[in-house]
Amino acid sequence: MSNHTEDGAMANHPDTPHQHTSKQYDHELLDIRNRVLTLGGLVEEQVESAVASLVEGNVDLAERVIADDYKVNSMEVAIDEECTQIIALRQPAARDLRLVVAVIKTITDLERIGDEAKRMARIAVDLSNYAPRRSQLSDLQHLAKHVRGLLREALDAFARMDVDEALRVVEEDHQVDQEYESITRQQITYMMEDPRAIPIALSIMWSARALERIGDRSCNICEYVIYYAKGKNIRHVSIEQVAADLRRPQ
Amino acid sequence: MSNHTEDGAMANHPDTPHQHTSKQYDHELLDIRNRVLTLGGLVEEQVESAVASLVEGNVDLAERVIADDYKVNSMEVAIDEECTQIIALRQPAARDLRLVVAVIKTITDLERIGDEAKRMARIAVDLSNYAPRRSQLSDLQHLAKHVRGLLREALDAFARMDVDEALRVVEEDHQVDQEYESITRQQITYMMEDPRAIPIALSIMWSARALERIGDRSCNICEYVIYYAKGKNIRHVSIEQVAADLRRPQ
Numbered sequence A, B: 001m002s003n004h005t006e007d008g009a010m011a012n013h014p015d016t017p018h019q020h021t022s023k024q025y026d027h028e029l030l031d032i033r034n035r036v037l038t039l040g041g042l043v044e045e046q047v048e049s050a051v052a053s054l055v056e057g058n059v060d061l062a063e064r065v066i067a068d069d070y071k072v073n074s075m076e077v078a079i080d081e082e083c084t085q086i087i088a089l090r091q092p093a094a095r096d097l098r099l100v101v102a103v104i105k106t107i108t109d110l111e112r113i114g115d116e117a118k119r120m121a122r123i124a125v126d127l128s129n130y131a132p133r134r135s136q137l138s139d140l141q142h143l144a145k146h147v148r149g150l151l152r153e154a155l156d157a158f159a160r161m162d163v164d165e166a167l168r169v170v171e172e173d174h175q176v177d178q179e180y181e182s183i184t185r186q187q188i189t190y191m192m193e194d195p196r197a198i199p200i201a202l203s204i205m206w207s208a209r210a211l212e213r214i215g216d217r218s219c220n221i222c223e224y225v226i227y228y229a230k231g232k233n234i235r236h237v238s239i240e241q242v243a244a245d246l247r248r249p250q
Helices: A017-056 A059-090 A094-127 A134-160 A163-193 A195-230 A239-247 B017-056 B059-090 B094-127 B134-160 B163-193 B195-230 B239-247
Strands: none
Touching (some): A017 A059, A017 A094, A017 A134, A017 A195, A059 B094, A134 A163, A134 A195, A163 A195, A163 B195, B017 B059, B017 B094, B017 B134, B017 B195, B059 B094, B134 B163, B134 B195
16 A cells, blocks of 8 residues: 555556555545544534533523534434445455444444433523522532543544553543432432422432433443454453453463 | 255255355344344343332342343343354345344343343332332333333334334334323422432332333334334434335335
């Protein structure tokens, strides 16, 4: 491939048909990776806007998130179809196949993260009729900051197929789970103190739940990175075991 | 393929190597379909046991569901790997490829349904310390009956790749969503009437939520059936549109 000009002049030479196919194939593989990152960026924006709409009581922003969800869905369907085409036409084996499978699974998780953002935006519309405590909103904001960090790192790990970063995200998700539990317990306390606070407390709980699920799905994406890079399926193995296996000299 | 004996004697004839490969390939495709149904059966049992443990306050049963979740996970990982092998070695195109992709997606949803069963079993352990109202448990049982029916029909639709049955499940899921909303509203009423009822009401709500999610995932499986049978991706298209498209003369 090293003798090709950018416009593939060498590649079109009658003696190098295979390399031309290879070059186009390389483009296709890079293209689906790029499209995943574009979808990831859109989903990150949806999550950020949904959280902002919740915390600020911004109904217009919430409705924009809800309206824009179709873009996430369309993009996912399009990339999914491109992946199926690649499998059918290029018949990838080994590493390339693992990439395409990782992409198919990653875009499903990204689309579901988009759904969680839409769910939060709907809660934001309901919650705008109430007056949550400042501490409830700041707790949510804090959890959201952590979760958005996880999602960003998961997408970074995917962009570079970086196993170490992927493992870090999976470990950090434990803290997110604990924060979620803590917020939930706090809301139960508020509910028991004052029944009129129940609708608000439930909305806060469901929002925290949506964020916790976004953290989980970011971990799923990291598991696909590890699956691609190492050919290992870690989904049901403890983190300690995975780290130990991966750091063992080959 | 019509001249083969069962032991493939004809298939081993030097002039028919392709048909032997074909026959084995057919076995592989049937095998992954069968394994999906086996996984589906196990998941159905987990859901049934989890609901029973909740309704009966049976902690032993709940702990068995939690302990058995690893079987669901292992089976999913194994089928996933078999699918990747088939894609790599057989290089399926068109219809066969759609089948393998449908299987990969279906087993992920089945594994997640297994997670929801485990979640309900954990709730059952917590709830055993309390005394829910009989009506709370019977509402849950009613919802569970509907949802288990959806899961059964989704697996049937998958077994026969039956588009009409798949469409029916997607329509029936709307009723499940409504029942879920109704149970949720009822729990909020109980919570506002009596703060001491909050832990119980929350457990009932989360259980209902787990069941609602099982209904959603059963629908996902039906969408894959339609994708396989018709080569159409219906995930973000309204049911009315899909039914209209599919019934239009080709």
